[in-house]
Amino acid sequence: MRVFWARGYDGTSIDDLTAAMGLTRSSLYQAFGGKEALFRAALDRYGATRIAPVLAALDGGGTVAEDVAAFLDGVVALGTADPAHRGCLVSCALSDAAGAHPGFAALFAERFGVVEATIAERLRRAADASQLPPGADPDALGAAIGALAHGLMLRARAGAARENLSKVAAAARPLLAAA
């Protein structure tokens, strides 16, 4: 997962992977079946260990503005925590792989959709509690916050510092101005 994260799908060779994982080619092929299957497994692991905790901040128990701010902070932290793995495996590696390898396109859309749907669900709860402006569309607003999050990940990949991105995330607060 870390190798794909740092170098992308096409930029990673089987030798890179065996070196990082400490096993030989045969073991890798025996255990995972091939590069593509291993990448899918890495994406699963990334989703479970990296994305899920960040999404969990949306259920932090605060106001919708607080929870979304915490979510965006988590995004920034994930994208900038380790200089060797800047940005996001999905935003950076999978988005590119979806072009050269059509099989990844659906996977990319699916990963994207999970994030948007989770945010939208939180927003719908806020709307029910009248914490959102009356005319707001939770789905569109959720997608906008998701797009912002992915954009922050790209900016992290380009080398932005964490403090800097925190300010950017803070600048997005008007999206959730209370009614």
Place this chain on the structure above:
Amino acid sequence: MRVFWARGYDGTSIDDLTAAMGLTRSSLYQAFGGKEALFRAALDRYGATRIAPVLAALDGGGTVAEDVAAFLDGVVALGTADPAHRGCLVSCALSDAAGAHPGFAALFAERFGVVEATIAERLRRAADASQLPPGADPDALGAAIGALAHGLMLRARAGAARENLSKVAAAARPLLAAA
């Protein structure tokens, strides 16, 4: 440019390029020097012919909210216009290449910075005209709008329809609520 756009840097071979460009390897190497230099030339062309017109919408002569909305519409249009070239050469291809090829990291940051700086400049003009809330930070807000734009590009690559993304862009309007 189109081949890199569709298939990414590592996903594109010299043969792909010669086939699309209608010339032979020697001509390509003679004219551009190599794959990396050709990619840089493609990025230049992309910036001049695709990104610059979209950024120009920021000087559309409307209110800051109108100009930014027009800019985001342009982003959505660029990312969804041609099913063969979904998303953005910079957001999708360069972000990945920056991982495997360190030389591209600076280039990626530079391309990103141009967009943010252009938006921030427009916002500063708005602030001078008191069209922005008093406490707003034009640099941070510009970076947020830039991140949103790049996130929309990723969503376009994942296959989102234009109408859909237009709604998402519209949902971001509160970012520019007048003071």
Place this chain on the structure above:
DNA sequence: CTGATATCGGACCAAACAGTCCATAACTTG
């Protein structure tokens, strides 16, 4: 200890890769 089974290590393969080369063809220019 023995025999069956699962795992491992490293050599191996064909294909694809980026990049080079030189003989030929097409211009340019005096």
Place this chain on the structure above:
DNA sequence: CAAGTTATGGACTGTTTGGTCCGATATCAG
């Protein structure tokens, strides 16, 4: 038109790619 220069075509090279194979090693049951 002829000499000099530039662009082109396609064969070639050494390397790296993802993937396979088989002998050696470890694990475990009886």
